[in-house]
Amino acid sequence: MAEDSGIDKAAASLLHRAVEFDHKKRYTEALVLYLEALNILMQNIKEINNAEKKRYVRSKIETYMDRAETLKTHIQTEKTKGTFHEKIEIANNSTGHSYSSVFGRFLDNEVVAIDIEDPYIRAYHQVQNFLCACELFVKNCKNLKCISLLTTEDGNNDQKEWLEKIALDLVTKFNIQLLVQYSSTLHDRQIRLSNGWVIKIGRGLDYFKARESKFSLGTHDLDLRLCHETVVDVYYMKCN
Template identity: 45%
Template sequence: MAHIGVEASAVSILKRAVDYDQQSRYTSALVCYQEGIQLLLDVLKITGDDEQKRQHIRGRIKSYMDRAEEIKRLIQKEKDAGTFTEKFSIPDGSRNFGYEAIMGQLLDSGVRTVEVEDPYIMATHQIINFIKFCEMLIIKCKNLSKIKLMTKVNERGSPAEQKERLSQLATSLKTHKVDLELIFSTTLHDREIRFDTGWIVKIGRGLDYFKPTPSMFSVGHFDLNLRECHETTVNIFHTKHLRHN
């Protein structure tokens, strides 16, 4: 029956929501709760006349809705106070930690400017990862108008090649009505991503936390969510002081 598949999907997503909740990954948990609740509402619509079953589903929906509302209030309260922080680790060799899995819940039409400080957008694979990051922003942030990248010059490789590739990316982004501002620093060390909606993401290894695949014909070469990761930490903050440029 159709509702069995929908219910199984709801159970899977809500289990993930509870896992995130227990890890204090509240922004991710909230998204999963909302998705799971919608699926349960869909199940309710296609469930027959079994009133006991319908009551059970309604009870689950209410329970998850109550928790989602609690998380919303918690996030908003800490955002207003400027104290919101979320921290988790990416284990060595783990998968399912692509860029969208980490910060997709922070991206919406309210984001217009993104600033990236990452000293290692130099080698070919690092620039490709940055392109994938930009692609995610274009898809998720409908009003995106500017990406600002600060990185180091590839002095051990080919600075001219690095700058040419990033220049090509800037030209490509322009066709999507997004400006790419490039700043090269000789002293940059910290790694930080700032969204003008107030969200800040710090990844210990920057955007380059994925292990290489055996070849470009391997699963995970193109989809970073399927790629094994190096161990690193992720910190998510919110500040009221960032504004649209």
Template identity: 50%
Template sequence: MESTAASILTRAVAKDKQEHYTEALILYQEGLQILFNSISETKDVNKKKYFREKAEEYMKRAEGIKKLIHEKKSLGQYREQMRIEAGSIGHGYASLFGRFLDDRVTHIHIEDPYIRAYHQCLNLVRLCELGVQKCPTLSRVSLLTTKDPDDYKNQENRLDELKKSLAIKLIKFDVTYSGTLHDRKIVLSNGWVVKIGRGLDYFKAPEGKFVLGVCDLELRVCLETTVDIFHTSHIREIP
């Protein structure tokens, strides 16, 4: 348990130094919880004293980060940028922006010109699944994409099937097509905006049908891309 806490808190410090504050905050909180458990379970007085001192140190930094994020969000100045390296793993949708999905998200808006092919539509389903799990007040998902000039009928059928599935959860799904769309972004009604250079399709195809990463995107090998995360307090109504 102690080594687990140390590993997580070490990662938190690394993210902190990289100014990936939202990631660092989650890691500090996770590591601190494990550290608190260690304090309550250990009988060694010296260990208890050491763990409490470290916990106070990390708690102070976590509170500082929380305050920093709040201040920058209030000023509309919060920014994070990260690069996903080619061949890396551990960058599934839950890790990438799951921390921004909460009970204040009623609407998720996706702009991605390539929600066309089977695997691209499946990526959209995965994002919707994550939204349904993490956003109890989610009532709308909207997609702006482009028509597949070679296979529009199948594209339409896939998206229509997703629409019917979301409707069972009382979530409205809207699709709008553009002939000029290029940029990719995900806009959440709680103010967070995530721009992924490659859109949702930043994973390499798995090398088989029964290999790690086929089902769990956290284990899927990634392509190189850049992710920009920022917050705006000016979102009133997403298109």
């Protein structure tokens, strides 16, 4: 039903993806796409003069608005019960899985602290991955005050130097503290947000494949980068 040629092409594309995620029970992703598509349709309907076409588009708006409201209620109910769980499977060599796409929708102005446990923020490309995540945190979380990182120690001075440079930039430009601790036994990988969301990525932040060259597409836009196979589990834990 989302492929209907009677509505705006951009909205139809968004709705097609929304329905796909909806069927896969990836409800938070589906909700974001439904709302984006509805916003486009609400703008477009103002410019439609044909009465029949306007009735048709309005019926589509009502249908998808009802579904979006249903998803909102379902997500909120599961959060309240403490049973929310969303699973995202990232296939080998797939694209479209930047940090923004995977967990950006959970980053909002309610987030004041972020705790990251990831044993592999050690090599240069892994620290660069962490830097990309920090950039997203800064953009999406306007009230963010502190990022805590627990990782393993690489045994060379470069790792600490790189992280210290990120910490200096965060505190100088954005008044955000970066606190780094090291553990020799750390295995689990998770991102805890102070708004209650918990994102557990099987491979941690290091699920992107190496770029083919310094000039390959995907060097800067991680949605274009090939990925390793991994699973992302999203939970909600009520804040005390």
